[in-house]
Amino acid sequence: MIPDLLTDKKYLFAAGANTELRAQRNLNRRVVLLNGNLVNNVQTDQFGVSARVYENGVYGFSSTGEYSEETVKDVLKAASENAAFLAGHAGRGKGPHKPMPAARRFTAYDLANVEQKTYIAFAQALDAYIAEKYPDLLSRTIVATADSMEKLLCVSNGADGHSVLPRSYVYIIMTAATPDGKPVELYKVLGGYGTFDRNFRDPKDCYAAIDALYDRVRQKAEGVYPEAGNKTVILGGILSGMLAHEAVGHTVEADLVIGGSVAGPNLGKRVGSDLVNLVDFAHTAFGKPTPLPIHVDDEGTEATDAVLIRDGILTGYMNSRETAERFGMVPTGNARAFLFSDEPLIRMRNTAVLPGTSKLEDMIASIDDGYYLTDTNNGQADTTGEFMFGVTFGYEIKNGKLARPLLDTTISGVAFEMLKTVDMISDEMIWASSGMCGKKQPMPVGMGGPAIKCRVTIGGR
């Protein structure tokens, strides 16, 4: 655990300013086997301390990769000087943030650092299984990876905290040939919150997922391009989770609202059908821990759920302490930093469309001509809410039944228009947590959702 060199420096915090001190360590492991060749065998460790000071409406920040009694004082001094420089040139005449009750939220979890050989051996076992059982594949890739962040936070007002966020995954990527010899690719991610040794005890536990992936990539190799146009589709949970994150979530981050996102003029207005509910969960959802639980953010705000859409009405934003004051909202703990050298930004945590009451089979049966889209490899959205998702697998729906599998395609729409077309939502949802959200900094995020029936524009070839 990171030793506490921070708490006894509180006497150095300037009166009338908000100050945060944060010591943080990020560990990464990555092993990549490409067609049996170990092309990546890397471990990284980034550790350091930073200080941020809020004065006269602007922030000063400083960080260093050395963590000692002296460097903690150094970054605090440099951050104060930077705040004073900027306040002197471009101060906004504001006082400190509203006070929050003092608290101390420390986790007992110590960060286990699993040895590299564990990742290599596991990846080799999966690769050997695929190489032997499925020699007809054009290529196969196994990625065994883990990342974790440990944070120790000390603030001038609010909650001090210690947190550990470990996650680990195995990516299995297969490429098969179409009948005319063109490559098609599909991947599956296994794993989630927790260290690699706890998530991956026996390679045999992954064999069923490998077999299912092979079956699907073979189907895809025989697939067809969808017919382009505005269509009725069912977005599987991975895609509805991406919709929650990319197309809605980013537009309701308060810094993007200030930057002119579509959520600004739509607060309190209808943005989806009555069926649509969307929440950014902090640490608990549906009585269970969220995929990536956050208890205290990096400004010392105790994390609670941010309800963003309730019964189709846009009800709130995700905030930092500063933006919450600007919008007259209660901050819910969304200010998060990726590395010790990063300042907290407004970030999502575990963002999800809430499940409904329909059965997936009834949803499929209700469509005469449309698509069931299950897999994606990326998504992007605009501050206008216009989104684009790459779709890597799915099926046609013809006369209420699944028909031919699909090749790669793209879907697009405008979130607050598309959500109004949602007329069925399934009663089961799935979470994904392997994603890394990109803003100014990367950030691990969870996203999830049920299957939703709606209309989107689908690209053909």
Add this chain to the structure above:
Amino acid sequence: MIETLKQTAKKVLDALQNEGAEQSETTVTYTVTHEFNVDGGAFSLFRTLFDKKLTMSGITAGKRGTVSQNRWDDATVAESAKACMDAANASMPDDAWQIAPLTKNEDFTLGEVRPDLDRLFMRCRELMDTIRDRFPKIIMEQMIVSHRERFEVKANSNGVLFSTHGGSYEAMLMYSAHEGEKASSFFGGGVITDNLDKPFIACGSIETDLENVEKQIETESVEGKFEGTMVLMPGCAGELIGGMLMNFAGEQGLLSGTSPWKEKLGEPVADERLTVSIAPLDERIVCGERYTDEGFPAKNYDIIRNGRLEAFALGLYASNKLGLARAENDSYNMIVAPGDKPLSEIIASIDRGILVGRFSGGQPASNGDFSGVAKNSFLIENGRIGSALAETMISGNLAEMLRRVRAISKETVAEGMTVLPYLAFDGITVSGK
């Protein structure tokens, strides 16, 4: 500082050798970053970062491990060297893992190494004032203006020893245009420069981009679907062609055997007017690499020359593995040779097409198929730039597209990292709602 880094590099190579490395390499860097942030149109943050980075790799009996971390005290170096060689020993042998031979060592000083912070702040404020006065519809979601001073040493057990002391300024902007409740798509762009002689508005394509985005508040969607000409603005051309080169000429596609260009070296893959170079030593590139990540001296090279595939973008491992030549550098400093027609003449020759400022698309499939949304884009009709577009998709195949170049503009944009013209391609499918 460079001397300290050289001593640290020697310490690392010794530690790796003590742990059993037969070949070893390391990169040691120290950076100091000063950064002003503007959020929602107002100054919000001033950061100063002091960052160390130490990366080491060791090879024994063809087995390689790599450790990267941000401390270089004796205890951490010894611990990391042990972890590095433990990882190597746990891996499997592959003779393709080698390190660079000693050629010629050199110390480089590049750019403006020390920041003039008062002038940087002045240029930042000047840009904000210019945008407010000349582009009143623009809301600046975020602007990040920074200077980075970088000390780096690269060394290996063959005696390679390079160093760089460099410094450059960077301005990155993210914004959209607004009128009432109507808004354009957001747009991001920026420049890297080694001096503050010019206002930022006069650098790269910042001014043109702002002008374009202000015209994108009112949008229309294309009716139905048509096949036409796609003109890529320089920044967008760089992203699309850069992504394609990674897919077709990069290590992943070649090592996995899925690249459609795997047998095409020396053959025509594009229109003969197309020449794409990777050129970090070009004078328009700011602080471009002088040696590769593997410790080879960097040289410019053509990846496509007059439409012919001249080289693959391979590092030493992939080069050994595939029996193909190693790339002369590993930068992303792409330069596309200009054509002979002005953009206005190219546009005037197009009956129906689309001028694309940003492509929001799925990752192109390994066979080159791509589809996505044309953002910050305009319709071209009867030789004129028409209305801005929304909800318009474009699709095609990247390999086929390169063979269907209609024109390359005379004008180029140099933003410090790349030098790119406008590129027009025929045969692109454009579809509306």
